[in-house]
Structures are given as C-alpha cells and as structure tokens.
Amino acid sequence: MEQADINIKPKKMGQIITTAEDLFQRFGFKRITIEEICSKAEVSKMTFYKYFQNKNELIKCIMDNWLGHIVKGLEDVSKMDITFTEKIRILLRLKEETNAKISKEFILEYMNPDNDMRIYFREFYDRAISIFIEFIKTAQFRGEVRKDIKPEFLIAMLNKMIEMAKDEPLVQLYPRAADFSLEINNFFYCGILPLETLDNRNDEKK
Amino acid sequence: MEQADINIKPKKMGQIITTAEDLFQRFGFKRITIEEICSKAEVSKMTFYKYFQNKNELIKCIMDNWLGHIVKGLEDVSKMDITFTEKIRILLRLKEETNAKISKEFILEYMNPDNDMRIYFREFYDRAISIFIEFIKTAQFRGEVRKDIKPEFLIAMLNKMIEMAKDEPLVQLYPRAADFSLEINNFFYCGILPLETLDNRNDEKK
DNA sequence: ATATTTTATACGAATAGTGTATGATTTATA
C-alpha cells in the first residue's frame, strides 16, 4: 500500500524515515538527535543533510506521511463494498493507530509553548481530526450514520472506546480479546445506525 | 513491602526516585536529564542535589532498589509454604519484572564503551543473575529441582518462556491469556521436577 | 572508466545540561 510511495524515494532516505518514525514514536521528537537517527539507520550524517534540511523538516515529512496514511486508509474504506459494521471495525483500527502516533509524548511536545513546531503540530492534529470528520459526514450523507449525530461526538466516542479496550480487568471478562473488540464494535454499530435501517440490521449481519 | 523503606526517606526524595524510575525505564538513563526528573517530580533542582550528588548516584540508588526488590521477592518466595508450582509462578513474574527493568534501553547503554556507569551496570547484571541462581541452588538442595540441572540453564529457560508469552499468535491459541500462562508454567514444572517426586506430582497439584 | 552516492572525520557555532550560589518562600514544629 504505502510501500509503493517509499520505493520511489532513494533507499537511504527510506531508511532514515523508517528509523526516525520508530524512534520518534517510542521516545518523542525532542529526545531523539539527528546523530542517533543516522547511526541507527546506518546512514552518515552527510547523507541525512542531503535529504533533509534539518530535524524539523524530517518531522514534517513523517507527519505528512501519517496524514497521507490516514487519508488513504479512509478513502479505501469508503470505496470498499462491505457492511458498515466492517467499515467501523477498520475505522477503529485506523484511529487506534493514529492515537498511538499522536501519543502522550507527541501531545507533551505539542503543548510546550517554546517549540518552533507547535503551529505545525496543531495543524496536523486539526487536519487529522477533520479527515475523520469528513469521513463520517460522507457516511451520514450515504445514510450509514444517523444524521443528527455530531461527527465531533463520534470522534470523542472512538477515543473513549479505544481507552476501554486497554482496560485490562474489563477485557478479562471476555473469553478472548477478539470477543471484547466485537462487543465494542457492535455497541458502536447499534448506537449510530440510522433508525430506518434498524430492521434490516440482523439480515445484514449474516 | 518496599513501601516501608520508601516511607522512611524524605517525601521529596521518594518523589524523585519514583519519577526517575519511571522515566528511566521508559526512555533509558541517557535520554533523561536531571531537570526533566525535577520538573516531572515537582521538585526543585536544589532539592535534587540535596539528596543526590549527581545523576549517576541516583541511578545507583535506583538500581540498588531493584536488586533489593529481587532479593526480598525471592527470599519471601523461599519462605512461603506453598507448592513449588506456585513458587515457579511467582518466580516467573519476578523475572519478567526484572527483564522489563533491564530492558533494551538498559542493555544499549550498558554496551556503550564510553559510559562511566558501565562497570556498575555489569555488576548489577551479574548480581541479579547470581541472586536467581542462588535461589535455584537452594531449591535444588531442598530437592524441589532436579540436581543435575545447571541453574544458568534455568535462567536462560525463564527468559525464553517470557519471550514466548509475548508471542501473540501463540497466545491466541488459548481461550484466555491465563490458560497460556498456566500451560507454560506446567511445562516448566514438569520438566524440572526431580525424578523421585514424579509420582506424587498429581497429588500435590490438588 | 566515469559519475554518483555515500562515507568518515574534523570543526566552529549554537544549544542544552550540569552543578552551585543567593536569598525568598513555604512548611513543619514547638
């Protein structure tokens, strides 16, 4: 999927991005130095500066990749000819993935007032959210989601559900993790489906 | 358990240790600055230097705590009047905990040749291992473990088992996570029990 | 063979982190 895009890029550039992405996600942007990225990516510093002006440009590049990934993911889901239940399941996974990226560490740095990247972070966050909202609006237009629900509310709901999925004692109630995620999924599905389609729901499930 | 020791220490000192412990485990020693510890622990830098000469002394203090925790844990287990199956279960958890502490990040810094703390790290690692080995030797003396097994082999086995427990597709084979950990536990148990006690094993289980 | 890419090393400049001094403020204790 994203593979194709990466392959067009020079090999070393790809190594830098992949390594940096991993390090940034684990330790946050601030803690990682260019030199650490280079040595882990097995690339010399000179090569780094050949492809990126500085660390911030690399960060922007990576965050743009993230956005692209979300956009593409949602576009693909939109096009897919599957039940909306399935779509929600994929959406959930995508949101969870995004959350992992915009994690504590990210938020922390984003909050820091004396960070040059602050404006860019805010922009990224807003765009990510608005992409999700756009997706939901489309679904509302198609009649897959009740029209009187605020998309922003759904986003908040998604986040809460992802939190729930991390609540160990809760998950333990289910014989296997998959059962729990199905439960969450179904709850979501039943709660947002337009009223007029309530009758066909059971048929659709089969 | 360890609670008591902490309470004797001045309050702020405790805050420093707790915060630093958390940060070190998540990001490694090198990445964390004294100032970050202070601000997260809500302690001024002056207070930090009141209790610790420098970052290395804090690290030593924390690593000593870890050792103490292992020693106490194993001593407690030794004293407990429970089946050896149970003991192994607790031992496994303790080893897992220790592994989390001496994680990738730790090893990485420990490997770094130009690190002043290198000798201390090596020493810590050796002592931790030898404490486990001592525990196993005691168990062998008591006849709880087959005498012809090398303790070092058991340590290696424990590590492998902890790795296995993180192998998702494998864990998925079991209806619930607990079942898998029981399986591992029983396998270990059956494999190391002295031959002469093989007959009573089933009775002991009940 | 030749052009391109990548590399190691070294370097000054900029930045960030350390550890200490000072005096004000808070908190505990009598």
Add this chain to the structure above:
DNA sequence: TATAAATCATACACTATTCGTATAAAATAT
C-alpha cells in the same frame, strides 16, 4: 506565633552535546 528546617525560583559560569558544514576518501552504480 516564633523559629528552624525544607523547599523554592532565579541566575550564573562551566561543560558537554548537538548541529550543520567542509573536506577528501571510499563505495556503488552505470
């Protein structure tokens, strides 16, 4: 309330780290 002890914010000189660039050698591709 008075007094001692802890904690604090701020500023500071000093050190270590990181940045970004210049150079020329080595590796790789064509």
